[in-house]
Amino acid sequence: MKLREIKEILNAECLTDDDCLDHEVDFAFGSDLMSDVLAFVDENTLLLTGLVNPQVIRTAEMMDINQIVFVRGKRPSDSTIRLAKANGIALLTTKEILFMACGKLYEKGLRGVPIV
Amino acid sequence: MTEEIVASFDYQIEKDDFKIAGSASSHIKKILKQLGLPNPLVRRASIIAYELEINLVIHTVGGAMHLEVHPNCVVISTEDMGPGIEDVDQAMTEGYSTANDTAREMGFGAGMGLPNIRRCSDEFSIRSTFGTGTWIRSEIHVG
Known part of the structure; x- marks a missing residue:
């Protein structure tokens, strides 16, 4: 699913450059626990989270996660957004809660990261 | 493990410094990419480095992380000054x-x-003395 479509489904705002909306994602993972992101996520995944600290960006960088949706209307600081841009990570923010955001994307065909 | 060293870097990691935590791992990832190592290996090494770095920030009074790249393996190790496990x-x-x-x-x-560091490693060892400090070594085989 293209990030552009995800932005529309979640009525989200893009916090990074619009050209990143052409990113294509295969799976999604919703979590506020970065420890679990580091343990379970596979490549080319969309991360949905309510955490907005710089470690979310660092975690994404390490995992080759190139797109993050912040839920519950959360918005990271300018320095965190700069860190994401420097690493080519697209950031969206939506007013939806995590449950609803995941539900809406699932309804449109996006599936969760397979857990072995 | 061969004696030849392709690249070697040391990083000092400070206790509780969540603002810059991850920058050493970010550097390690860039170095491994520049060396042309395969993506799955770089990813495993990045996870190991980041988990180790975060552990130093969270659980220790600070410590050192070391990267050593050999032709046939990548070794990431940490040593801290306590408190030990x-x-x-x-x-x-x-x-x-x-x-x-x-x-x-x-x-x-x-x-x-x-557990995640061990899962991503081909060889993993940990030594800890409670009250003194912890030493961890993770090795990933190349090829």
Whole structure:
């Protein structure tokens, strides 16, 4: 699913450059626990989270996660957004809660990261 | 492991410094990419480095991380100045954590760190003396 479509489904705002909306994602993972992101996520995944600290960006960088949706209307600081841009990570923010955001994307065909 | 060293870097990691935590791992990832190592290996090494770095920030009074790249393996190791792990077997158990509230607010402290490092490593060793410090070595084979 293209990030552009995800932005529309979640009525989200893009916090990074619009050209990143052409990113294509295969799976999604919703979590506020970065420890679990580091343990379970596979490549080319969309991360949905309510955490907005710089470690979310660092975690994404390490995992080759190139797109993050912040839920519950959360918005990271300018320095965190700069860190994401420097690493080519697209950031969206939506007013939806995590449950609803995941539900809406699932309804449109996006599936969760397979857990072995 | 061969004696030849392709690249070697040392990093000092400070206790509780969540603002720059991850920058050493970010550097390690860039170095491994520049050396042209395969993506799955770079990813595993990045996870190991980041988990180790976060552990130093959260659980220790500070310490050092070391990267050594050889033609046939990548070695990432850490050494800290304490406080050491009271029960290493327990610390290696998924879900067991002694992380404080600050670490948990950052999204860590699920008790997945050390098991995840071992899972991503081809060779893993840990030595800890409670009251003194911990030494961890992780090796990934190339090819």
